[in-house]
Amino acid sequence: AQKITQTQPGMFVQEKEAVTLDCTYDTSDQSYGLFWYKQPSSGEMIFLIYQGSYDEQNATEGRYSLNFQKARKSANLVISASQLGDSAMYFCAMREVFPTGTASKLTFGTGTRLQVTL
Amino acid sequence: GAGVSQSPRYKVTKRGQDVALRCDPISGHVSLYWYRQALGQGPEFLTYFNYEAQQDKSGLPNDRFSAERPEGSISTLTIQRTEQRDSAMYRCASSLLGWGQGNNEQFFGPGTRLTVL
Numbered sequence: 001a002q003k004i005t006q007t008q009p010g011m012f013v014q015e016k017e018a019v020t021l022d023c024t025y026d027t028s029d030q031s032y033g034l035f036w037y038k039q040p041s042s043g044e045m046i047f048l049i050y051q052g053s054y055d056e057q058n059a060t061e062g063r064y065s066l067n068f069q070k071a072r073k074s075a076n077l078v079i080s081a082s083q084l085g086d087s088a089m090y091f092c093a094m095r096e097v098f099p100t101g102t103a104s105k106l107t108f109g110t111g112t113r114l115q116v117t118l
Numbered sequence: 119g120a121g122v123s124q125s126p127r128y129k130v131t132k133r134g135q136d137v138a139l140r141c142d143p144i145s146g147h148v149s150l151y152w153y154r155q156a157l158g159q160g161p162e163f164l165t166y167f168n169y170e171a172q173q174d175k176s177g178l179p180n181d182r183f184s185a186e187r188p189e190g191s192i193s194t195l196t197i198q199r200t201e202q203r204d205s206a207m208y209r210c211a212s213s214l215l216g217w218g219q220g221n222n223e224q225f226f227g228p229g230t231r232l233t234v235l
Contacts, residue, residue, distance in 0.1 A: 004160075033222075045161070045209065045226035091160045095222070105151065105174065106224060108160030 023092035122227035141210030
């Protein structure tokens with residue numbers, strides 16, 4: 001069974017600073033995908049970034065980057081130059097990839113609430 | 119519409135009543151997923167479909183929960199004889215591909231907030 005652990009219930013960061021949100025995972029699968037989603041107070045789930053287990057380079061999307069350390073089973077999200085609008089709940093998730101290909105479920109962590117301050 | 123839609127957005131019901139929650143995925147998306155999210159927690163998988171076929175229902179908590187997607191588009195999640203512990207946000211998501219390679223991003227709907235009194 002897959003498991004995602006997010007050990008930081010809440011984080012504070014000053015505007016324009018960088019912040020790292022931790023995520024570790026546990027799986028016996030060789031092939032998997034890692035995701036980060038943002039959930040603002042409005043409740044929507046916004047996809048931020050994806051990392052495949054066989055991707056050799058860390059994923060980047062604008063101000064978001066994923067620090068993927070496969071041997072340590074960690075997939076930390078780095079947000080650079082934080083903005084007030086980044087204040088939200090952030091979820092790390094994992095998807096199991098079947099080689100014969102049927103889509104599979106996402107397993108989510110418990111989330112980290114990020115608050116950006118002036 | 120452009121995104122995943124769900125209805126109703128809010129549902130208040132009395133214990134013992136049946137409820138039906140609707141999900142309208144993004145047009146052309148093969149896979150449809152149902153999740154349940156308790157307050158302050160991450161979404162928890164319930165079930166998913168590729169086209170009209172229910173591929174995995176291992177997350178449904180008990181036999182009071184069922185889901186269907188008869189024509190491979192709109193899906194309905196039904197909860198029979200609701201209990202207070204069923205109160206949660208029920209989220210639907212869809213993805214373009216019916217297989218697991220690559221990003222295959224899941225696009226989430228706004229959710230239905232269910233309250234069982």
